Amino acid sequence: MSKIRYVLIFIFLVGAGLRFADVLRPINRASWRECDLGAVARNYAAESMNPLYPRIDWRGNTPGYAEMEFPLYPYLIAVTYKIFGVHDYFGRVWAFLFSLGTLFFFFKLARRFLGDFSLVFAFAFFAFNPLIVEFSAAIQPEGLMILCYTASVYFFLKWLKTEENKDFWLAAIATALTLLSKATAAHIGLFFAVLLLQKFGFAIFKQSKVWLFGAISLLPALLWYAHAKSLWKNYGNSLGVSNEYHWIGADFFTNSYFIKGILFSELSVVWAFFGLAVGIFAVFKGFHEKVIRQTLLWLGSIFLMYLLAARTTADDWANYYHIFSIPPAALIFGFGVGKLSEIFASLFNFFGDFPAFERLKKSFLVFAVAFAVCAAFALEARQIRANLLEHRTTDENFVCAPKLKPLMPKEGLILVSGSNCFDTDGYQTAYNASFMFYWLDRKGFNICTEAQSVENVREFAARGAKYFVAQKSIVAKKPDFAAQLKQNFPLVGECDEFYVFDLEN
Secondary structure (H helix, E strand, C coil): CHHHHHHHHHHHHHHHHHHHCCCCCCCCCCCHHHHHHHHHHHHHHHCCCCCCCCECCCCCCCCCECECCCCHHHHHHHHHHHHHCCCCHHHHHHHHHHHHHHHHHHHHHHHHHCCHHHHHHHHHHHHCCHHHHHCCCCCCCHHHHHHHHHHHHHHHHHHHHHCCHHHHHHHHHHHHHHHHHCHHHHHHHHHHHHHHHHHHHHHHHHCHHHHHHHHHHHHHHHHHHHHHHHHHHHHCCECCCCCCCCCCCHHHHCCCHHHHHHHHHHHHHHCCCCHHHHHHHHHHHHCCCHHHHHHHHHHHHHHHHHHHCHHHHCCHHHHHHHHHHHHHHHHHHHHHHHHHHHHHHHHHHCCCCCHHHHHHHHHHHHHHHHHHHHHHHHHHHHHHHHHHHHHHCCCHHHHHHHHHHHHCCCCCEEEEECCCCECCCCCECCCCCCHHHHHHCCCEEEECHHHCCHHHHHHHHHCCEEEEEEEHHHHCCCCCHHHHHHHHCCEEEECCCEEEEECCC
């Protein structure tokens, strides 16, 4: 294990370095999710630190209270803002720290299942997965969620084996935090339920600890999401929960888009293409072994969630939902490489058991481990590099916002272009665009694409909007709308992608 330890440390340090490379970047991309969480954190620090009432910027005439996952992450950012001042990179620092914890718990989880050789490859596959790396510094809830998610599986499996109280409580708390961090993580309950049935059979219903585990895990999430739903009902603001339709419909069985989209995201962002062949080999070779059976159950529960929420999980923009699959996929990949190494080692044994040859074989295998880890990293490094370079490219609208800000001296609400009201199948979408609100540090309304009209703009003006920050590419979707705006409202300025109209003159 001593030589393997150095390889594992190397993987951890390189993985940590890749994650830190993006930490000091501001929110300089038109990411609605990053700007929403950035706004929630900033509004906590500026308006109220009550954690039960997160506030967004596109609030209209409301106080801005919004339905969302439990806002522990933006609240931690806000606490940091209170101490050190408002800087975007504090959100990324928190995400980076979460990512280091995730690496630690995945290592602990993989070590429970895999031998040294397989562990190295599983850890490398996980540490260098481009999606995992990307979200290790993203201001999105996935960073905290995947930390708690991986920890919950580790402690739950440990508790099933040891039945120690410490593991029980840690598993229950980690699961509760997982569900609070992201409601879609609720599929983990199905995985845990099957494992409990395998251990206790139908006597599961007589196990007081099982009932206690369920209560500790579920009750905080049920209470929070009920409260969050009331915020939606009372104020009409939601971060893509109640204001968008995600669920499977009858068209799933007639439109191949859904299953193709889900499978492509799994192949590309989870297995990174090259890992699938090894994964298939691992399942074929080790179907009756515990690690494969349990990870397939885990993947099965995840895939059920993908199917139920297919209207979102099939979309290319939502490939980050597939982050759930990466830990079990990494375990399968590591197991598969281990089985391949056994076949490789058996070829050496064919030549006999000579002491000198044994030393050569061990040295060669150590070299093969280091070489293959670097090769695996190289296969994923291109995408990681592309993601980092893309993040370094500042959005032109980020540069535009400071130029537009002086053109709007009047305080008060603004109106900003939003996305489509409905998707191509006619289902409701979360059209609210938060990035210009965040960069301009203003509050106000969004108008969705299909609702664009001079009459509706006047209605928003009557509700208090002082300016209309109109996105040119969206305005262009409505024939003659740009000309109508210029005829009815003074154009006070523009940049490459935005007009600014004064709605009070």
